[in-house]
Every structure is written in C-alpha cells, then in structure tokens.
Amino acid sequence: MKKYLIKNLAGSWIFYTTFPKLPFIKPEFKNIAQFAPPIGFFIGTIQSYIFIFLRSNSWSIYASALICLASGYLITGGLHIDGLMDTFDGIFAGKKKRLKAMKDSKVGSFGVQSLVFITLIQIACLLKIQNQIIFVLPICLFWGRFSNLFFIEKFKYISYKKKSISHKQFWKGFKKESLLSIIFIIIFIAFHLLSFISPAKVIKNSLLILIGxxxxxxxxxxxxxxxxxxxxxxCGASIVLVETTMLFMHAILL
Incomplete structure (x- = not known):
C-alpha cells in the first residue's frame, strides 16, 4: 500500500508540475488527484519565497508580484490557465459547439478575456497581501486543487476522444481520495491555532477555512x-477560479 502511494505521488509530481522525474520510483497515474492539493500548497510556498526573496533584494512590489505569478505558470506549465481559457471559450460557444471550442487549439476572445481578468485580480490581491503571502498563497493553491475532488466526485467525465483516461476511471470515492487533504488541513489549522495568540486572528483564519x-x-x-x-x-478552470477567489477573500479579510 505504501509503495502504491509513493508511485502515485511520483505520478502526480510529473503530471501536475514541470519538475523532473523523481529518481528510483516508477510513477503511477491511477489515483493522483488525491495528491494535487498538497502539491498546490508546495507550489504556493515556492512562489511565496520567490516573492519574498525579490522584495528583500530591493525589487519593487510590482515586479515581485509579476514574477511570482510567472513562476507559477512555469512550475505548472500553464496547465490550469490553458484549461481556464478553453473552458470559457466552450461555455460562451453554446451547448452544441462547446466541446469543439474547448478542443480547439486556438484561443477565442472569451478565453483571452478570462486570462486578463483573472491575472489582474491576482496581481491586485498580491499587492494587497504583500508580506502575508507566505501564509496566504500556499493555502489558496491548496483550495484550488481541493475543488477538483468535489468536481470528480459529483460529475461524469466528458471527453473529446473516444479513448481517454480520466481520474474518474480509478476514483475510489470522495472520502478516500480526500483523506490526505483533510489530514493536511487539520495540521494546518492546528499550526495556526498554536501560532496566533490573538482571538481576532483565530476567528479570521477559521472563517477563511470555512470559506475555502x-x-x-x-x-x-x-x-x-x-x-x-x-x-x-x-478542472483547470476550477483550480484557477477557486484560488483567485480565495486570494481575493484573504486580501479583504487580512
């Protein structure tokens, strides 16, 4: 069982990031969705430290925010942003042309608009959050990927191709697939309860978790x-929309 989880972790590492393959481990891709939320947290941590490093070396807040976002695209290969644009093109193409529009390699006007709109909101949120980024960005990316577990659980898989592999094909149910993420968030909550002495901060962070x-x-x-x-x-669109919404909520409440 442990070996199976390690192989799936290696598979998720390859599938969700552009990082090199983990050595000495043969990856599996059957149940990788369960690892996406913690990997999102890890990616958010890297992006946060990039932002902090640049700020501590006299880079402007604007340049630091832009490079922080760009590093996320580099780490994920722009996978989720591509999904966001394709999904919005599909939604506004109408029911009959939806899948065709989503499959089309060309980006339509609604896809471009969604990218610009989301990017501007994310930049604005990072400018507001600033030094709180290390506490905010990782958990926002966690929630973005956690949303996919709800997505896969509730809905059927729609494919462009007759033969395609879906997370749904190897899905073991929400309880099992979300167990790792639930343990992760419990540890996160415990850490914050121990870290924040102020009752107001505890209330705010508890509220943000419920909102998440x-x-x-x-x-x-x-x-x-x-x-x-x-x-x-x-799924990519869901990730981007959720993490952007959570960034916005943190910017307001923090």
Missing part, C-alpha cells in the same frame, strides 16, 4: 452544471 471549503465546492458545482460534466480543461 464553501468556494471549493461551489465553483466546480457551477462549472459542472454549466458544461454538464467535467474534463481536464474544466
């Missing part, structure tokens, strides 16, 4: 109902 659960469930539900299922592009 709500947003992680609501956005994929809206997308799934709109496109009548899920696929890789829709």
């Amino acid at each position: 659960i709500f947003v992680s469930k609501t956005i994929p539900n809206m997308l799934g109902n709109k496109i009548e299922g899920f696929n890789g592009d829709a």
